[in-house]
Amino acid sequence: MNSGVSTPQGPVATLRRIAFLLERGREDSYKVRAFRTAAASLLPLGDDEIAARAAAGTLTELAGVGASTAKVVAQVVAGEVPERLARLEEEYGGPLVRGGEALRAALRGDLHSHSDWSDGGSPIEEMAFTAIELGHDYLVLTDHSPRLTVAHGLSADRLQRQLAVVDAVNEHLGSNGFRLLKGIEVDILDDGSLDQTDQMLGSLDLRVASVHSKLKMDAADMTRRMVAAIENPFTNVLGHCTGRLITGNRGTRPGSRFDARAVFEAAAEHGVAIEINSRPERRDPPTKLLEQARDIGCLFSIDSDAHAPGQLDFQVYGCERAEAAGIDADRIVNTWPRERLLEWARR
Numbered sequence: 001m002n003s004g005v006s007t008p009q010g011p012v013a014t015l016r017r018i019a020f021l022l023e024r025g026r027e028d029s030y031k032v033r034a035f036r037t038a039a040a041s042l043l044p045l046g047d048d049e050i051a052a053r054a055a056a057g058t059l060t061e062l063a064g065v066g067a068s069t070a071k072v073v074a075q076v077v078a079g080e081v082p083e084r085l086a087r088l089e090e091e092y093g094g095p096l097v098r099g100g101e102a103l104r105a106a107l108r109g110d111l112h113s114h115s116d117w118s119d120g121g122s123p124i125e126e127m128a129f130t131a132i133e134l135g136h137d138y139l140v141l142t143d144h145s146p147r148l149t150v151a152h153g154l155s156a157d158r159l160q161r162q163l164a165v166v167d168a169v170n171e172h173l174g175s176n177g178f179r180l181l182k183g184i185e186v187d188i189l190d191d192g193s194l195d196q197t198d199q200m201l202g203s204l205d206l207r208v209a210s211v212h213s214k215l216k217m218d219a220a221d222m223t224r225r226m227v228a229a230i231e232n233p234f235t236n237v238l239g240h241c242t243g244r245l246i247t248g249n250r251g252t253r254p255g256s257r258f259d260a261r262a263v264f265e266a267a268a269e270h271g272v273a274i275e276i277n278s279r280p281e282r283r284d285p286p287t288k289l290l291e292q293a294r295d296i297g298c299l300f301s302i303d304s305d306a307h308a309p310g311q312l313d314f315q316v317y318g319c320e321r322a323e324a325a326g327i328d329a330d331r332i333v334n335t336w337p338r339e340r341l342l343e344w345a346r347r
């Protein structure tokens with residue numbers, strides 16, 4: 001009974017927490033994978049078997065459990081706080097940013113997230129579990145569309161299959177109040193059309209439309225392209241509108257040039273939310289554009305654009321910026337209850 005496995009954080013929870021902290025601290029996913037893989041490997045085992053293996057030193061015989069993850073597990077089983085966990089809590093467990101806390105507390109969900117079906121690092125259910133742990137009522141799964149081949153964008157067929165998985169995850173979660181919602185981050189093609197069939201777009205709860213290609217297009221053409229996407233009745237959210245990168249291992253690039261007034265006025269007219277993309281390397285839109293969209297009367301969404309569970313916690317970065325810009329919480333669509341959000345997204 002008193003094996004230590006029944007301490008508040010068992011081995012699986014501890015491994016997941018370590019992975020979460022590494023992701024939240026923006027460590028590369030290869031550093032995180034070992035912990036997530038080991039957690040998945042231990043999940044089906046009972047506490048007794050884990051404890052027995054820890055005692056016999058045979059944890060590493062399990063597929064996906066290596067020396068460093070076995071050490072963490074052995075420490076948990078012995079009732080100790082693993083050194084690795086303590087170090088990461090110290091390094092990455094504190095507040096990410098000063099400010100934005102009140103707005104973060106008002107958010108009920110996240111409209112932009114990726115799983116390992118496209119270029120995310122974790123399975124769908126792991127993203128959902130973490131969203132629940134962060135207190136969300138909903139998470140919209142928005143994997144990429146077919147044209148973004150580098151990110152394994154989903155064909156109509158794969159998206160159709162993914163929707164069945166989303167249904168299964170929701171069924172498994174039962175009625176605890178949380179819902180994983182069906183979405184897409186659909187590419188805005190050069191002519192402003194959306195990179196998925198109308199039939200598939202119509203079977204989703206919510207659609208984020210983003211530019212990922214030809215970011216250096218002439219400003220007049222880019223404006224036409226973005227306005228056309230906003231006028232598309234399927235579009236709910238305009239993702240990371242400038243596409244700029246300001247830091248990080250993908251390098252930096254300036255934002256696309258376009259007539260921001262025309263784009264934001266179209267968004268305001270059509271009830272499309274301007275995304276405040278919380279990723280630290282994006283901080284998109286830049287502050288001047290954010291204030292312009294505010295003054296034009298746009299709706300907003302504050303999204304993590306998480307590609308790993310720990311990155312779901314990035315939203316507070318966007319909250320800090322929205323708060324600094326004085327944007328009312330009621331204009332931020334993911335402060336709305338799920339039913340109101342879904343009604344708005346049904347256009």
Ligand SMILES: [Zn+2]
Binds near residue numbers: 185210212239240
């Ligand atoms: Zn994107």
Ligand SMILES: [Zn+2]
Binds near residue numbers: 112113185305
């Ligand atoms: Zn994205």
